[in-house]
Amino acid sequence: MVNSNILLGVTGSIAAFKAAEIARRLIDEGFSVQVVMTKAACNFITPLTLESITGKPALTDLFSGPYSHISLSKESRLLLIAPATANTINKLSCGIADDLLSNLWLTKAGPTLIAPAMNHRMYHHPSVQKSIKELQKSGVKFIGPVSGSLACGEEGEGRMSDVATIVEAAISALTQKDLKGQNILVTAGPTIESIDPVRFISNRSSGKMGYAIAKAALRRGAKVTLISGPTSQMPPENVSFVSVEKASEMETAVLRHLPKATAVIMAAAVADFTPAAIDKLKLSKKDISVINLKKTSDILKKVGAEKGKRVVIGFAAETGKNIENAKAKLKEKNLDLIVLNDITQKGAGFNVDTNIVTIIDRKGKITDYPLMKKIEVANVILDTLTGLKT
Numbered sequence: 427m428v429n430s431n432i433l434l435g436v437t438g439s440i441a442a443f444k445a446a447e448i449a450r451r452l453i454d455e456g457f458s459v460q461v462v463m464t465k466a467a468c469n470f471i472t473p474l475t476l477e478s479i480t481g482k483p484a485l486t487d488l489f490s491g492p493y494s495h496i497s498l499s500k501e502s503r504l505l506l507i508a509p510a511t512a513n514t515i516n517k518l519s520c521g522i523a524d525d526l527l528s529n530l531w532l533t534k535a536g537p538t539l540i541a542p543a544m545n546h547r548m549y550h551h552p553s554v555q556k557s558i559k560e561l562q563k564s565g566v567k568f569i570g571p572v573s574g575s576l577a578c579g580e581e582g583e584g585r586m587s588d589v590a591t592i593v594e595a596a597i598s599a600l601t602q603k604d605l606k607g608q609n610i611l612v613t614a615g616p617t618i619e620s621i622d623p624v625r626f627i628s629n630r631s632s633g634k635m636g637y638a639i640a641k642a643a644l645r646r647g648a649k650v651t652l653i654s655g656p657t658s659q660m661p662p663e664n665v666s667f668v669s670v671e672k673a674s675e676m677e678t679a680v681l682r683h684l685p686k687a688t689a690v691i692m693a694a695a696v697a698d699f700t701p702a703a704i705d706k707l708k709l710s711k712k713d714i715s716v717i718n719l720k721k722t723s724d725i726l727k728k729v730g731a732e733k734g735k736r737v738v739i740g741f742a743a744e745t746g747k748n749i750e751n752a753k754a755k756l757k758e759k760n761l762d763l764i765v766l767n768d769i770t771q772k773g774a775g776f777n778v779d780t781n782i783v784t785i786i787d788r789k790g791k792i793t794d795y796p797l798m799k800k801i802e803v804a805n806v807i808l809d810t811l812t813g814l815k816t
């Protein structure tokens with residue numbers, strides 16, 4: 427990532443403790459975070475806490491270094507202020523520069539995101555509302571606040587947005603919207619095929635790969651429909667989410683959403699077979715000697731048959747004869763690309779945060795990628811997709 431520095435401004439609110447989690451998540455996503463605190467923020471969270479997370483001094487003093495109010499701004503791509511108090515918002519709107527954070531706002535080089543946190547009466551005070559409007563006019567984006575119970579015990583609009591929402595907004599603000607106008611259909615997770623009311627056949631898919639693709643595509647400006655089997659993953663915000671259980675339900679959902687899709691990426695581990703009949707009552711031990719199975723329909727093959735102009739991408743989970751099998755699937759299912767993962771490799775495939783993939787295209791071009799986080803793999807797949815389009 428080229429210049430992945432984020433300036434995280436922290437001001438004096440009870441929500442300041444959440445800045446630690448914001449910093450940690452941004453670092454996990456590959457960003458470098460420089461914290462700048464107001465004096466009031468130091469009453470709620472210590473600089474040491476934030477320094478321990480970012481590995482850099484949390485700056486509190488305008489005079490911490492010569493021209494730091496300019497150089498820090500030049501070195502960063504985003505100014506994120508979370509939490510932002512009424513005092514800071516009002517100060518920024520009229521350009522008062524009496525501490526390091528407000529100076530940085532005046533010299534800032536990239537976009538600014540502000541996550542307000544305050545009592546609901548303060549938030550609705552005309553001075554604060556006027557300042558927010560002024561800042562919005564100059565291009566500042568606000569995340570929240572949301573309604574709920576406030577630290578003071580009152581209820582109302584003033585709670586800082588969720589950490590996940592703030593982090594996602596920051597990453598999205600720094601991501602080029604090269605998939606704007608695309609409508610991407612992603613499948614994820616396993617399917618579960620019932621044997622009786624208690625038991626089922628399934629597989630080890632966690633949904634992490636498919637959810638990462640959905641998240642990356644949203645960040646890059648696409649509209650995303652995510653059709654998912656049962657997983658413990660949280661659907662990303664702004665995704666159009668469809669929850670399914672068995673393969674036949676996934677098939678119905680995929681075919682229903684297909685007409686609008688400009689691209690389909692099937693990362694789901696769809697069951698290849700399902701019990702021929704589902705017992706309505708729980709089978710007793712002595713009844714289970716054989717379970718008769720029937721094949722499920724191949725959803726991706728059906729999508730490939732109705733491909734039209736859309737890009738269709740499949741996955742191949744292999745344990746041997748990898749390239750040969752993946753190429754056969756690409757051809758048989760009429761795909762543009764197949765993403766091969768050898769699930770016997772450490773750090774690849776099911777239920778891990780990383781993957782090792784090989785992408786094969788229709789012309790037989792084979793590109794190997796090293797071990798990467800699934801979100802990085804997702805971006806590589808989307809890069810290849812945009813490459814096909816141009």
Ligand code: PMT
Pocket residue numbers: 614615616630631632633634635636673692693694695696697698722723724725726727739740741742743744755767769775776777778
């Ligand atoms: O979910 P995670 O824990 O993150 O794990 C990720 C993953 C290993 C599930 C993922 O990277 C992956 O490999 N997904 C595809 C798994 C699979 O079913 O592979 P396959 O080789 O059996 O199927 C080939 C393709 O056909 C896949 O795109 C699959 O979605 C599709 N398929 C398969 C069977 C079927 N009945 N209908 C289908 O559409």
